Amino acid sequence: MLTGLTILFVGGDARQIEVINKCVEMDATVRVVGFDRLESPLIGVSHETLTPGLLAGADVVVLPVMGCDDHGVISAPFSTGEVVIRNEMFAAIREGVLVYTGISKSFLKKMSMEYGFRLIELLERDDVAIYNSIPTAEGAVMMAIQNTDITIHGSSCIVLGIGRTGFTLAETLKGLGATVKVGVRREDHVARAVQMGWKPFATTDLALYAGEIDLIFNTIPTMIVTAQIISKLPRQAVIIDLASAPGGTDFRFAEKRGIKALLAPGLPGIVAPKTAGIIIANSLCQSIMEEFHIRGDEE
Known part of the structure; x- marks a missing residue:
């Protein structure tokens, strides 16, 4: 279980919904940004506005599969407005905090090096x-x-x-x-x-x-x-x-x-977002449990 961990999701497409639901099922405290335009509301999460304080309070930050562009703009198709993580916001992420994405561009890698959070690219995992x-x-x-x-x-x-x-x-x-x-x-x-x-x-x-x-x-x-x-x-x-x-x-x-x-x-997210989301969700939760030394048989 992920009890006691605060996981912040910032943006993402239909795949991310599956990941969010999985984290809720595993008893994490889940906060989301960029999901205010969903037809079916998410259950068991708190909808937030992106601020440095919100990022500072997260044990794990989850970005979309494509991370962000070179200006910090994050894909958020379920948001009524633009979602952007600016440099000063990256600075609020605590050193050593896990930041997950699918793949990352040079800007996100640079922010990781500069501010000391741990960037994990899930699509680089063989599984x-x-x-x-x-x-x-x-x-x-x-x-x-x-x-x-x-x-x-x-x-x-x-x-x-x-x-x-x-x-x-x-x-x-x-x-x-x-x-x-x-x-x-x-x-x-x-x-x-x-x-x-x-x-x-x-x-x-x-x-x-x-x-x-x-x-x-x-x-x-x-x-x-x-x-x-x-x-x-x-x-x-x-x-x-x-x-x-x-x-x-x-x-x-x-x-x-x-x-x-x-x-x-990015065909998985287009042709089979539910399946692709489940794949990412399982890998993400397994990785978090490994990083926090949580035993799988405690679920």
Whole structure:
């Protein structure tokens, strides 16, 4: 249980609601900012206005999956106004306090270094990333179906990168009857691709495989689907880029050539916010219990 801990949630989308509810169930004292526009009110929480005093009183601070931008603006779709944590507010967070987010940009990391709070990026955890790869793969398939006039079954697909997301996606596409080629950079990934029944190739040779492809799914967060690659694609090909913004595709050239290219980061929160929220909630609560040395069998 999280009895005795004060957890402050600042902003967040539908995923965060699942996390909030989980913390309430585990008997934490839960305070929230940025949830005043919900159709169904949250039970067991106190709605607050963001102040330095509120931050100073928190044992744990939970930010949205995307943290905040370089001006401290926090995504709060359920708020009637803008939610911003300014520098002086970060200074109010006690040294050593846990501040959770999904992924953080340079500004948030800088604030952590400057003011001494402990920044924990949940999406960097293997368990969260692997679980999240399931709704990501389903969302990518959904986008492919919506944006093509062919079936996945029998299509020719390329998956670039077989990390945690690419692996699940490649297996999902294969299960739907697609021919799956995977672009890899490491010899162990070549071996894994062969073992899984995919067709591996070096990402540096992508141009050699671009001429007869229906769908490209990119998970690599560096420019890889370049103008040179796009110029070789069939007109009906579709690119679905799952990497963090700005992605790894030359979207300008794709538009110029008439190739449909879609940037689609954060699919779990779009296609399955409840499932994605439960994944984050379980990981967050487990992490808090570990950090505060709370025994799991005390629940």
